[in-house]
Amino acid sequence: MLLLLEQILNGLQFGFMLFLLAAGLTLVFGIMHLLNLAHGSLYMIGAYTAATVTAATGHFSLGVLAALLVTALAGMLLEAGVFRRLYQREHLDQVLATFAVIFTVNELTRILWGRAPLYLDIPPALAGTIEIIPGAPYPVYRLLIIAVGALVALGLYVLINHTRLGMLIRAGASNREMVGALGANIKLLYTLVFGLGALLAGLAGALAGPILAIEVGMGENILILTFVVVVIGGIGSVRGALLGALLVGLTDTLGRAFLPGLFALVLPPAPATAAGSSLASITIYLLMVLILVFRPQGLFPVQGQHGA
Amino acid sequence: MAEPAALLHVEGLSKHFGAVTATDNLNLHIAPGELHALIGPNGAGKTTAVAQIAGELRPDSGQIVFAGHTITDWPIQRRVKLGLARSYQITSLFPQFTALDNVALAVQAHQGHSLRAWRNAHRDPRLREPARLWLEKLGLAGRDEIPAAELAHGEQRQLELAMALATNPRLLLLDEPMAGMGSEDSQRLISLLRSLKGDYTILLVEHDMDAVFALADRITVLVYGQAIACDTPQAIRANEQVRTAYLGEQDV
């Protein structure tokens, strides 16, 4: 029973991690209608920057700060140079162009940082564990990720629903001309939104750095999961991304933790292990299929994008 | 209740978008062969009403009966099979297809057999010949091989009508067929519609009052989603309520 609680906590933590990535992706899609496969590249840039700056300065916080700045900047540069031309294009062009960006960024990273994975450690202050569930010391750092994820969710909620920028964002999503008529500089708005999306990816990368391997290709690895999250939540919906991320995090974690055991109740050990782990690796895809059968537009469909 | 022989009955149709009531308890009865016009100021809910009859929007409440079937919950294609066809207020064609292909596809939609994957549809006389006739009838003879996107605006409107007619409908829903047309084109379309009168039952949504009063057998006036009057053109012209609500502004 305690184990179940702990696994649920693990699932939530994984979910919040995915949320940080999914939020940026879905925000950019919701407002600019841009399908950005290169979101994972920004995540990678965040992790690499955090690792490099932390190693140089000795301060993790500086590393995270630098990662936020660099990814936001890289995002805005990419937006102004490449992505801006894609907003009015079909999704097909977007997929291909951002696919090309993945190639380019990966190779550049390999040239700049070399082939060996980088090192980034948890700062000493966050390194310990706390026993929030009796008998199961939980890493403080993972609790921090939950906290940051929740804060970002809250922050985005306030930003979108209660600020002038948020109002423009919401208006921009439904009606470009109207925003133009309000006198807002829509180009700048889009660049800023993209920068925000990139910054979130960078934050995810920097926070993931001490837990996960920092290597070329880390972005693509997690990108597919992020897509599943976004699709489940409803593309363009930040609310949906949060719910989707938590669902995926929980499903994946609980599936991995308990499926092989469940199979062992009915099968001999070897086939149970094989069947259990194979099934566990595709539970989230099954979840996605199941949800889409009932809700083809995801859990929180965004208005005005039918057939877009 | 109106005459039971009507081809289309709309009873108590309502549709809300959030706080906005787009269609408010609308009743409509169209007799076979009748040309019925639906008019009203901008935002009166004409297009919304047509969309519900055509099946693109689901009403919140009310009932639509067409040719003896209650079609309120039917999908579009089933309604089309029963003989409902529509044209769009904003031109809606297959822009890369030629004019002839556009109409041929409409003919094909009516004939079926769309799973045939081997014979060349561009050389199928069962599609091409009726399509060519419709183009001729609508004054597009000689424009067969022009891609729809390259036709003049007026021609596109004619093509749109040709496609609606090619599905061999019992009821035509025409949503502002004259929108954006020059006066010469409009005149031609009016005479065309007059020639169709009697053979087809038509629900016409139109802003051009000259056209409406020249063509319509009866007129329904819609304001804020509500039908405030339904009568012959002469009676509508004389109706005080209509004049104040709507026609007065337009100086009829």
Place this chain on the structure above:
Amino acid sequence: MKQIVLSAMLLAISLSVMAVAEPVKIGLITTLSGPGSHLGEDVRDAFRLAIERGEGTLGGIPVELVVEDDGLRPQTGVQIAERMRERDGIGIMTGIIFSNVAMAVVPRLVRGGAFYISANAAPSQLAGSGCHPNYFNAAYQNDNLHEAMGQYVTDVGHRNAYILAPNYPAGHDALAGFKRFYQGDIVAEVYTQLNQNDYAAELAAIRAANPESVFFFKPGGMGINFVRQYAQAGLKDRIPLYGPGFSFDERLLAAVGDAALGVINSAQWNWDLDVPGNAEFVAAFREAYGRTPTLYAAQGYDAAQLIGSGLAAVNGDISRADALRTALLAADFPSVRGEFRFGNNQHPIQHIYARQVVRAENGGLTNQIVGQIFSDHVDAYAAECSM
């Protein structure tokens, strides 16, 4: 008359000199892009070092190294191998890192008469029933290091073990290899998704099971993730962790950090191995590339030396396939592993050592040999090979 004979002799000599001067081409197909590309880089760099130290020769025979990146895509590997073989006429190849690329390339290549000397990839199929006279493995058989860990964990006296690997063939082989030599109980055998990032669920299950030891096989980035998260979860001080040397090469250790400090792992080589020539190799490698060679570098270097010994025996004429094969099988070269010999399936029979991750003088992490687990270890598939 005398003059004619003399000039004819001179011509003959100059011709034969020219024949020798034409360098033997060696194809090195390896992974230089994608995850795990630092393994390919190490193999390539060490191979180049061997040629440089021979001043452009291997075994005294001039060679030309043709390097190409397979991008960890089997189809690309097949294509490169085909081109090297057919268009460039290359008869000796090496360098493939990953089993899936090797399985795509090697069987066809050697059936077609070319020689393949593996510097890393060693799938079990090629060691057993799929063994071939033209295929030599200068590194190991994949299971060797796992088997050694099974033996080690038994020797230490842990009564039970919790074992994990990714859900793919090398992972299944790894745990089978461990179990082959482990005498205690298996608490659980867990297969995780390939390229899994987060191991929180598995770690919680380990804590709940409370085993005496944990053995894991997680190549590349997965290993970094797992070792770090293991330490972060506070498990490292409670349950000792064991793994094969793959997850503890010096370049990965730099990325894992202190989470790996003290962990015992297995390898057939280490930089501090006290055998003739090893110190010189390590020094030369550090000098050339500014980093400590990993076990992959040592394998690349040995593969080069092995090829050199073969080339020397046939004086660079690789069309003498039988003689070349005999020479390669003799493995008469100064291996940085010390004594080196092949078994019947042309995989090494070699010592396997226990290494411990310690702090190096420069403050970084490195491995240090702490004991020998196997001596003259023969892999488990040799018996299935009919050679």
Place this chain on the structure above:
Amino acid sequence: MARKPLIIFLGLAILLLLPIYAAATNDLYLLSLSSRMLIYALAAVSLDLLIGYGGMISLGHAAFFGLGAYVGGILAFHYQEFSLFFGLLPGSNQALIVWPLAVLISALAAAVFGLISLRTSGAYFIMITLALAQMLFFLFTSFSTYGGEDGISLWQRNDFPYLDLDNRYHFYYLCLGLLVGFVGLCQRLVNSRLGMVIRASKQNERRLRALGINPLPYRLVWLTIAGAGAGLAGVLLMNHSHYVSPALLHWTQSGELMVMVILGGLGTLYGPILGAMSLLLLEEWLNQYTEHWQLVLGPLLLLVVLFARRGLYGLLAGRGARDG
């Protein structure tokens, strides 16, 4: 446009005469490389049916490609091992049994994928096809009976009546014949009643529905046909490389096929062939000169997408590039 038939004629002539050139220069590798290009071209054409004609942007086409290869691989595996598939069916090395089966199973898989994914559209469709293909990728990766990630290595190519597929010339001409046949079939499909509906659904779905045609069943049929084409390409590739692995199912493989289509020219039947050949040649050539080939390929692709939308075939053939 007289340019278009000229290009097609020239292209076909070059492809027909290539083996003679290869024989004259004794360059067997050229034949192998070109066969591979023909196979990828076949897969790219099948993807273009979806993207270019049907507007169904599938990022999971590698699933059908890889599945076709795996059907061939699994049957050959059981044939080699004298074992039974699920203890029931024997393996086979007969192309006339294996290939139709590969095509059939890929088509079936496409139909199942379609039932799930065609309920959605736009970005959802892209992501769902991607995720479904990844699911298959993970399944095959962990399936140890068939080598998992290491794949299946095969001893020989399939047996084909009157032909020796291990003979490069035979294999090349067979691939060429199949490609020409498939393009011919597509030409008919595209211009048929079904093709009209599919092309119309790409241009204006709403109008099509208003005409009384629900595009869903037609799309499903279309996707099934495209899946079958990819399956044929897959089983050919398995023969070509004597090898099958999950890498063929990976999403980057789908992306690569998509790049071929765009590079060559979307919505044409000849463009993807040109695209497949150019991309493979480019990769082949770049890879020999620099290990940082992705740094050239990435920006190049970006430029094509941003500025050369009509692709190579569009540039060559001019305005009349569109087929049908």
